[in-house]
Amino acid sequence: MLKSYVVAPDLPQTATQVDWVAGASVLMRASMLDEIGIFDETFFLYFEETDLCKRAAVAGWECWYLPQVGVVHIGSVSTGMKEWQRIPDYWFASRRHYFVKNHSRAYAAAALLAKLAGGQSTTCAARYLAQRRKIRPVSTATFCVSALACPCAVTSL
Structure with missing residues (x-):
């Protein structure tokens, strides 16, 4: 229904602070992991790096996308x-866990409805809901670098 209205932003051409990066090519400081913990093992693939970046940001760490770094990642292997003809249950379970853990049950329900209404329109719903939330600013400590950032990453989360 809404799938044709999604407009993903272009990838940045210069080093840019982002909310999260793909876990396929990420460097993290050991001191950050000591402070916030490692990946949440509740996730079975998908959203675990998003959750880790979110926890790091809440603790005052920054996340950066560096386009000059090259990494080859063969996605979806x-x-x-x-x-996929049909999205598997574990994808929905990870997604739901991320939204409930980091936002709320209502947010998770809204994201699911947006997904069902238009595939990637989830980004639009997440962007709208994120703009209504206040997130504290992060410090100058850099924690991760990636050559791969999702083109639909929302910078207000």
Whole structure:
């Protein structure tokens, strides 16, 4: 229904602070992991790096996208995501866990409805809901670098 209205922003051409980066190419400081903990093992693939970046930001760490760093990542090899006829339950379970853990049950429900209404329109709903939330600013400590950032990353989360 809303799928044709999604407009993903272009990837940045210069070093840019972002909310999260793909876990396929990320460097993290050990001191950050000591402070906030490692990946949440409740996630079975998908959203675990988003959750970790969110926890780091709440603790005052920054996340940066560096386009000059080159990494080759062959996406969807582990899961065959590009060939999915139907999104598997574990993807929805990870997504729901992320939204409930980091936002609320209502936010998770709104994100699900947006997904069902238009595929990637979830980004639009997340952006709208994120703009209504106040997140404290982060410090100058840099924690992760990535050559791969999701083109639909929302900078207000």
